[in-house]
Amino acid sequence: MPSSQDFAAFERRLADDAAATQAMLDRLLGEAAEAGEIHRPARLVAAMRHAALGGGKRLRPFLMIETARMFGVENDGVVRAAAGLELLHCYSLVHDDLPAMDDDDLRRGRPTVHKAFDEATAILAGDALLTLAFDVMAAPATHANAEIRADLTLRLARAAGLGGMAGGQALDLAAEAADAPLSHAEIARLQAMKTGALILFAVEAGAILGQADAAARAALSRYGAVIGEAFQIADDILDAEGDEAALGKRAGKDAERNKATFVSVLGLEGARRRLSDLVAEAQAALDDLGPQAATGVLRATARFIAERRN
Amino acid sequence: MPSSQDFAAFERRLADDAAATQAMLDRLLGEAAEAGEIHRPARLVAAMRHAALGGGKRLRPFLMIETARMFGVENDGVVRAAAGLELLHCYSLVHDDLPAMDDDDLRRGRPTVHKAFDEATAILAGDALLTLAFDVMAAPATHANAEIRADLTLRLARAAGLGGMAGGQALDLAAEAADAPLSHAEIARLQAMKTGALILFAVEAGAILGQADAAARAALSRYGAVIGEAFQIADDILDAEGDEAALGKRAGKDAERNKATFVSVLGLEGARRRLSDLVAEAQAALDDLGPQAATGVLRATARFIAERRN
Numbered sequence: 159m160p161s162s163q164d165f166a167a168f169e170r171r172l173a174d175d176a177a178a179t180q181a182m183l184d185r186l187l188g189e190a191a192e193a194g195e196i197h198r199p200a201r202l203v204a205a206m207r208h209a210a211l212g213g214g215k216r217l218r219p220f221l222m223i224e225t226a227r228m229f230g231v232e233n234d235g236v237v238r239a240a241a242g243l244e245l246l247h248c249y250s251l252v253h254d255d256l257p258a259m260d261d262d263d264l265r266r267g268r269p270t271v272h273k274a275f276d277e278a279t280a281i282l283a284g285d286a287l288l289t290l291a292f293d294v295m296a297a298p299a300t301h302a303n304a305e306i307r308a309d310l311t312l313r314l315a316r317a318a319g320l321g322g323m324a325g326g327q328a329l330d331l332a333a334e335a336a337d338a339p340l341s342h343a344e345i346a347r348l349q350a351m352k353t354g355a356l357i358l359f360a361v362e363a364g365a366i367l368g369q370a371d372a373a374a375r376a377a378l379s380r381y382g383a384v385i386g387e388a389f390q391i392a393d394d395i396l397d398a399e400g401d402e403a404a405l406g407k408r409a410g411k412d413a414e415r416n417k418a419t420f421v422s423v424l425g426l427e428g429a430r431r432r433l434s435d436l437v438a439e440a441q442a443a444l445d446d447l448g449p450q451a452a453t454g455v456l457r458a459t460a461r462f463i464a465e466r467r468n
Numbered sequence: 469m470p471s472s473q474d475f476a477a478f479e480r481r482l483a484d485d486a487a488a489t490q491a492m493l494d495r496l497l498g499e500a501a502e503a504g505e506i507h508r509p510a511r512l513v514a515a516m517r518h519a520a521l522g523g524g525k526r527l528r529p530f531l532m533i534e535t536a537r538m539f540g541v542e543n544d545g546v547v548r549a550a551a552g553l554e555l556l557h558c559y560s561l562v563h564d565d566l567p568a569m570d571d572d573d574l575r576r577g578r579p580t581v582h583k584a585f586d587e588a589t590a591i592l593a594g595d596a597l598l599t600l601a602f603d604v605m606a607a608p609a610t611h612a613n614a615e616i617r618a619d620l621t622l623r624l625a626r627a628a629g630l631g632g633m634a635g636g637q638a639l640d641l642a643a644e645a646a647d648a649p650l651s652h653a654e655i656a657r658l659q660a661m662k663t664g665a666l667i668l669f670a671v672e673a674g675a676i677l678g679q680a681d682a683a684a685r686a687a688l689s690r691y692g693a694v695i696g697e698a699f700q701i702a703d704d705i706l707d708a709e710g711d712e713a714a715l716g717k718r719a720g721k722d723a724e725r726n727k728a729t730f731v732s733v734l735g736l737e738g739a740r741r742r743l744s745d746l747v748a749e750a751q752a753a754l755d756d757l758g759p760q761a762a763t764g765v766l767r768a769t770a771r772f773i774a775e776r777r778n
Contacts, residue, residue, distance in 0.1 A: 202630065202638035253595060258587035277568035278641055281591065285563060286634040288595065292602040293625035296618045304614040308606045311621050315603035320512065324596040328512035331588055 168458030175223045175240075176216040182241035183210050186294060205275045205283035206290075210248045212266050217389075217463075218360040219244045224455045225364025225378060228447075235300050236367050239310060242294030243360060246318055249287035250356075252280055254327065288318075301367070310363055317359040326352025333418060340418040346387065349420075353393075354386030361385075377446035381456065384443060388436040389463050391429050394419040396468070398426060437464045478768035485533045485550075486526040492551035493520050496604060515585045515593035516600075520558045522576050527699075527773075528670040529554045534765045535674025535688060538757075545610050546677050549620060552604030553670055556628055559597035560666075562590055564637065598628075611677070620673055627669040636662025643728060650728040656697065659730075663703075664696030671695075687756035691766065694753060698746040699773050701739050704729040706778070708736060747774045 187207050219240030226236045255262040255270040256277065263273050272280035294300060295311040316322060329348045333340050340348065361382030365375045398421045421429045440460035444453040497517050529550035536546045565572040565580040566587065573583050582590035604610060605621040626632060639658045643650050650658065671692030675685045708731045731739045750770035754763040 199630065199635040199638035199642070201642060202635060206630070249595075253591055256588075256591060258591060278566075279638070281563055281566060281568060282634050282638050282641075284595070285559075285598065286630045288598060289625050289629040289634060292621060293629060296606070296621035296625060298618075304618040308608075308614040308617045308621070311602060311606035311618070315599050315606060319599040319603060320509065320516070320596045324592050324599060325509040325512060328509035328589070328592050331592075332509070332511060 164454035164458045165461070168455050168462060171224060171455055172215065172220055172462075175220045176214075178223070178237050179216045179219040179241050179244055180211065180213075182237045183244060186238075186241055186245070186290065187211070201275065201279055202282055202286060205271050205279045206287055208268075208274055209252045209271050209283055209287060210245060212268055214266055215466075216244060218247055218356055221357065221360035221382075221385075221456075221459065222364040222367070224459070225361050226368040227364075228452050228456070229365075229368030229370055229374075231368045235302075236364075238294055238297075238300045239363060239367060240360075242291045242300070243314065243356070243363065245287045245294065246291035246314065247356060249284040249291065250318075250323055250327075252284040252287065256280060259327075259331070306366060309366060313359055313362060313366075317355040322351050322355035323353075326350075326355070339422070342420075342423045345418055345420060345423060349390040350383070350386065353390045354383060357386035357389055358382035374447055374451075377443050380446075381440050381443040381460075384436050384440045385460050385463055388433055388440065388460065391420045391433045391436070392464055392466060394421045395426065395429055395433070396466075397421075433464050437461060474764040474768045475771070478765050478772060481534060481765055482525070482530055482772075485530045486524075488533070488547050489526045489529040489551050489554055490521065490523075492547045493554060496548075496551055496555070496600065497521070511585065511589055512592055512596060515581050515589045516597055518578075518584055519562045519581050519593055519597060520555060522578055524576055525776075526554060528557055528666055531667065531670035531692075531695075531766075531769065532674040532677070534769070535671050536678040537674075538762050538766070539675075539678030539680055539684075541678045545612075546674075548604055548607075548610045549673060549677060550670075552601045552610070553624065553666070553673065555597045555604065556601035556624065557666060559594040559601065560628075560633055560637075562594040562597065566590060569637075569641070616676060619676060623669055623672060623676075627665040632661050632665035633663075636660075636665070649732070652730075652733045655728055655730060655733060659700040660693070660696065663700045664693060667696035667699055668692035684757055684761075687753050690756075691750050691753040691770075694746050694750045695770050695773055698743055698750065698770065701730045701743045701746070702774055702776060704731045705736065705739050705743070706776075707731075743774050747771060 187203070187210060219237075222240040222243060223232070223236055226232065251265060252271045254260050255265055256272055262270055264270065268274070270280070271283055275283070291314065292311055295314055296307050298304075298307070300310075301307050318324065326348050330352055333344075333348065358379065359382075361378050362375070365378045370378065397419070420432065424432055437460050441457055444451070444456055447453055497513070497520060529547075532550040532553060533542070533546055536542065561575060562581045564570050565575055566582055572580055574580065578584070580590070581593055585593070601624065602621055605624055606617050608614075608617070610620075611617050628634065636658050640662055643654075643658065668689065669692075671688050672685070675688045680688065707729070730742070734742055747770050751767055754761070754766055757763055
């Protein structure tokens with residue numbers, strides 16, 4: 159189990175990495191805007207900045223940065239790749255919030271992009287954020303080795319596409335429209351695509367940037383898959399328990415929509431037990447990295463994901 | 469000037485390359501669907517196939533394939549890259565057609581994706597097509613050299629993003645909402661982003677895949693920029709002349725919306741003169757490749773773009 163020292167280190171790192179990610183996002187969105195400066199699609203740039211610079215825990219960038227750091231790799235390129243992943247995550251929030259999708263007005267305590275701007279601008283801002291994510295992954299400034307850039311790009315596309323996030327969102331919409339509720343296995347599969355794939359990518363990309371060996375990469379992939387599921391179960395528990403002020407978005411939405419979640423199929427206690435098992439599994443995966451590995455921050459992250467209040 | 473023999477060769481090639489592109493799109497969308505098979509986001513797959521396999525001239529893939537072929541390079545990887553570009557083009561059509569954007573019901577003579585399916589599915593299908601485009605560019609099957617894959621990916625992202633297609637679409641929406649009509653220079657700039665960037669990318673990617681030298685790449689970039697503008701002027705002329713049956717979509721939309729186009733600022737005759745100047749410029753750019761270059765098909769393409777009826 160992580161010590162309280164590890165947890166303090168974790169919290170410091172989480173804040174530091176979020177600040178580094180924020181600064182990089184600001185820089186990337188500034189550069190992208192400058193490249194189109196003479197043409198001034200000013201409203202689109204403002205919408206992209208609203209979507210990407212509005213805060214958040216920056217958990218995915220954090221996982222990438224800290225996984226690479228475990229292998230002694232920390233540099234601007236890693237932060238660029240991490241910010242690229244966050245751009246893609248932000249695109250998914252913008253599109254998920256659209257009236258035709260989840261129809262949400264509030265995100266991170268602020269109006270969603272289609273509320274702050276308009277629907278067309280929100281669609282385009284999501285498109286441009288998604289595109290910029292791949293721009294960042296493929297750019298030489300992210301890594302000197304083109305094999306690594308192409309690998310990161312391909313894995314990100316797989317995590318985000320039909321077999322990952324977009325496919326999971328489609329299944330989620332289909333489930334809401336269907337009569338029969340999903341089984342536990344179906345929910346786990348859906349969420350592994352919708353939410354898990356990007357979290358797993360964050361860890362795997364960190365291992366690639368850290369040039370981890372095959373055994374370490376396998377252990378970290380197991381860790382990434384497990385915390386991805388834990389993240390979603392914690393999310394379902396938070397929604398069921400409902401503290402809107404802490405969440406910065408509407409709570410109780412799942413029950414309102416009669417949506418199948420980990421809580422609806424396992425019950426609140428069952429979901430909490432599964433969450434605690436997953437945290438133990440995450441620690442076991444990290445054990446496989448060997449006693450000399452600096453796993454403190456990733457261990458604390460698994461605990462944090464299970465215990466977070468927003 | 470191209471001979472009638474060149475033009476016959478052009479028409480044969482256009483049909484052959486469209487068939488090769490169609491087969492590759494079918495394969496790519498089959499593979500992507502299989503990767504998510506166990507999860508079956510069947511409606512999303514169907515929407516992506518509706519968007520990508522519904523025909524069209526496949527002009528962008530054609531330009532890429534033929535430019536590479538000029539340098540003796542023709543293989544499956546080139547067709548993959550060409551199909552990747554077409555996936556991205558198809559995403560842009562799906563999102564542009566959405567109710568919040570251009571609100572079109574008809575595309576290539578068939579219902580648009582949000583009409584044939586629903587709005588949420590159309591948004592997601594566009595997202596997944598865009599993501600798959602980058603998947604294809606970055607995948608080892610497209611080219612053995614990762615430098616080339618990363619370069620294609622980066623250039624495609626730049627052509628599609630804020631400084632390219634998405635930015636151009638945002639400017640177009642802003643122009644429709646504005647009081648003052650755009651000037652000729654503003655329309656040219658907007659269209660170079662919205663339409664021109666992907667056409668230019670098609671030619672540049674072909675030159676990269678053909679491993680053209682710097683001088684040839686510069687000449688081809690000039691050609692690509694010129695035919696991109698020609699393509700849009702021809703489009704505006706077709707919309708103004710309005711033959712819905714031939715177009716497979718509604719005509720006269722621009723005037724209806726009081727939209728500034730090349731025709732509205734230059735007049736129909738002025739637009740035709742500019743188009744003919746651009747075709748001459750395209751031929752001059754190809755002259756720079758030297759007398760031994762096999763420029764027949766690209767010369768015929770410039771003529772075709774200016775003279776097409778749909």
